[in-house]
Amino acid sequence: MRIDVLTLFPEMFQSPLSCSILKRAQDSGLVEITLTNIRDFAANNYRKVDDKPYGGGPGMVMMPGPFFDCFEHVQKLSPQKGRVILLTPQGQKFDQAKAVELSAENRLILIAGRYEGFDERIRIGLGAEQISIGDYVMNGGELAAMVIVDAVARLLPGVLGDEDSAKNDSFGESAGGGLEYPQYTRPEVFRGMKVPDILLSGDHGKIAEWRHQQALERTQKWRPDLLTEDNKPK
Ligand code: 6GU
Numbered sequence: 068m069r070i071d072v073l074t075l076f077p078e079m080f081q082s083p084l085s086c087s088i089l090k091r092a093q094d095s096g097l098v099e100i101t102l103t104n105i106r107d108f109a110a111n112n113y114r115k116v117d118d119k120p121y122g123g124g125p126g127m128v129m130m131p132g133p134f135f136d137c138f139e140h141v142q143k144l145s146p147q148k149g150r151v152i153l154l155t156p157q158g159q160k161f162d163q164a165k166a167v168e169l170s171a172e173n174r175l176i177l178i179a180g181r182y183e184g185f186d187e188r189i190r191i192g193l194g195a196e197q198i199s200i201g202d203y204v205m206n207g208g209e210l211a212a213m214v215i216v217d218a219v220a221r222l223l224p225g226v227l228g229d230e231d232s233a234k235n236d237s238f239g240e241s242a243g244g245g246l247e248y249p250q251y252t253r254p255e256v257f258r259g260m261k262v263p264d265i266l267l268s269g270d271h272g273k274i275a276e277w278r279h280q281q282a283l284e285r286t287q288k289w290r291p292d293l294l295t296e297d298n299k300p301k
Contacts, residue, residue, distance in 0.1 A: 068097070068098050068099070068170070068172065068173060068174065068175070068219075068220075068223055069098075069099045069100075069101075069145055069147065069149070069173065069174045069175075070098060070099070070100045070101075070174070070175045070176075070177065070216055070219075070220075071100075071101050071103065071141045071144065071145075071149065071174070071175070071176045071177070072100065072101070072102050072103070072177045072178075072179065072212050072216070073103050073105055073134070073137050073138065073141060073176070073177070073178045073179065074102060074103070074104065074105060074178075074179040074208075074209055074212065075104065075105050075106055075116065075179075075181050075207075076179075076181075076207070076209055077102035077103070077104050079209045079210075079213075080100075080102055080209065080212075080213060083213050083216075083217070084100060084216075088220070088221060088226060088227070089216070089217060089220055091226075092220050092221075092223065092226045095225070097220075097223050097224075097225050097226050098220050098223060098226070100216065101141075101144065103137055103140070103141050104137075105133050105134060105137045106133065107137070108132075108133040108134075108136035108137040108140065109132075109133045110132055110133070110136075115130075116129060116130055116133045117129050117130060117181070118130055120183070125183070126183030126184075127183055128183055128184055128185070128186055129180055129181065129184065129185045129186060129189065130186060131185075131186045131188045131189050131192065134178070134185070134189045134193070135189075135192065135193075138151075138176070138178070138193060141176060142176070145174060147173050147174040148174070149172075149173075149174035149175060149176040150169070150172045150174065150175050150176065150196070151176045151178070151193055151194065151195040151196070152175060152176065152177050152178065152195060152196055152197070152198050152215070153178045153180070153185070153189070153190060153193070153195040153196070153197045153198070153208075154177060154178065154179050154180065154197075154198060154199075154200075154208025154209075154211040154212050154215075155180060155184075155185065155197050155198075155199060155208060156199045156202075156203075156204050156205075157197055157199065158196070158197030158198040158199035159196070159197065159198055159199065160198075160199055160200070160201065160202070161198050161199065161200045161201075161211075161214065161215060161218075162238070163218070163238035163239070163244075165198070166215070166218040166219050166222060167222060169215070169219045170219045170222035170223055175215075175219070177208075177212040177215060177216070178193070178195065178208070179207055179208035179209045179211070179212045180207060180208050181206070181207040181208075198211070198215065199211070200214050200215075221233060235247060238293075241279075241282075242282050242286075243282070243283075244293060244295070245282055245283065245285075245286030245290065245293045245294065246282055246285045246286045246289060246290055246293070247282060247285075248277075248278035248279070248281045248282040248285075249281055249285070251263070251266060255267070263277070265277045
């Protein structure tokens with residue numbers, strides 16, 4: 068997969084992209100991520116990319132010119148059209164289903180905005196879909212773009228060492244869209260807390276059944292909003 072990110076702060080992406088799984092995924096060619104600075108496409112000497120809102124009001128609005136020039140430049144970097152996503156708190160809320168959907172694309176073009184907002188003609192003109200990562204306001208779309216890159220990249224075949232890992236995650240296939248079952252590792256007893264006997268039993272059928280039941284109970288207790296009629300615990 069190819070992911071292009073258009074941003075005013077490419078440096079914000081450096082460390083998340085250079086650690087751990089995202090680094091390995093890029094090094095092994097499973098995902099190619101390019102960062103393009105929108106400010107490089109500002110037409111004026113001051114490298115200005117925002118201006119006061121028409122009609123008055125507080126804050127600044129991102130001008131359409133630098134966005135369109137930047138977008139047109141980025142699109143030509145590769146022949147694939149790409150799915151264009153504008154990061155904005157006004158977007159559709161991002162979730163695991165959306166991550167799975169996006170992981171099937173061959174190219175994503177993520178546009179992170181700043182300041183009070185985008186000139187409306189950016190959204191209209193680019194034909195972009197809008198995504199938000201939750202109902203709160205951040206200073207810009209950069210962290211949201213990183214959330215999407217991270218959640219999508221780990222679903223790409225070969226990115227996680229064990230092919231089953233993503234399936235076992237919360238919201239994943241084995242969790243039936245709910246939370247993950249509890250995990251334990253050594254030591255067998257830690258500060259008086261013991262690993263459940265069943266996990267030491269070697270009975271894989273029983274273990275699977277126990278994990279399934281635990282996952283349902285935790286979902287009911289902590290995230291009942293995730294339960295549907297057919298995955299409610301009995
Ligand atoms: Cl995509 N952008 C901003 N600025 N705030 C957000 C967001 C995006 N998603 C949730 N809050």
